[in-house]
Amino acid sequence: MPRRMLDWFFTPQCAACAAPSTTPFCPTCATTLVECDPERDGELLTPFPTLAPWRFGGALASAIRRLKFAGKLHVARDLAPLWSPVVAAVVHQHDALVVPVPLHWRRRLMRGYDQAWLLAQHACRDATLPPPRAALWRLRATPAQSALARTARQHNLVGVFHARPADVRDRAIVLVDDVVTTGATLSAAAHALYRAGATTVVGLALARTL
Ligand SMILES: [Zn+2]
Known part of the structure; x- marks a missing residue:
């Protein structure tokens, strides 16, 4: 839906506290x-x-939690201007x-949705880039990384991701996630991309916790 029509239907609000x-x-x-x-840092x-333009905390943390756990899907669109120039520059x-x-x-x-996908999709749209490519998938569900210590995080992710060679072979990839903490998830996903023939991987998260 065009932005102007969205603004007309829904009063634009703060991504964190929902004030107009x-x-x-x-x-x-x-x-x-x-x-x-x-x-x-x-x-x-x-x-x-790996780049992350913002520190995870304050209102940005609230906004990301609203997106992930409260079903506020519009937050992905609201946050796009915060990092779309970085996405565009790296791409x-x-x-x-x-x-x-x-x-x-x-x-x-x-x-019902995938927050990293939505964030990437809106950032690409905001930067007039082609939409993201679904070239990776998880072979098994893993315990939430936030519940684990550092070495357990890495172990938790061994062999979890698979990348489709037809999508990524001989391509540079900007690997996008919502939040980066130790980088273990990005590293595991990048490993799968390289194994499938990607030439370069650059990690990019909206925010970092460390
Ligand atoms: Zn606010």
Whole structure:
């Protein structure tokens, strides 16, 4: 649906607190946003470059939780301007495909949608890029990463992802997720992409926790 029609039907609201707002966050919530600074925050520990423009916390954390756990699907669209320029820059730099990290199909069925997919889809649309490609899938459901310690996180993900060679062979990939913590999920997904013939993988999350 075109943005103007959406605005006409639904009063635009803050992605975190739902107050009327024509920007992604109302002025109060916007003060809690923290932009990441690679020099101050350090590099993410993945065996390939990983970018995350925002720190996970404050209103951004509330917005992502509303998207993931409260069925507020419009939040994915509201957040698109926060990172679509970064998505566009990385895609253009590498002539890359956007591939979101998928949920297991059973979890997606229970939730009714896949938040990383929605976030990637709206960011691509906002940046007038081709839509994301569903080139990865999870072979088994795994316990939530947030419930596990670091080494358990890596072990939890061994062999979990599979990538379709026909989609990714000889292509650069921008691997997109909503939040990155240790990078274990991105690393496991990237491993599957490389195994399927991808030439380059760049990780990109909307926010990072560390
Ligand atoms: Zn707000």
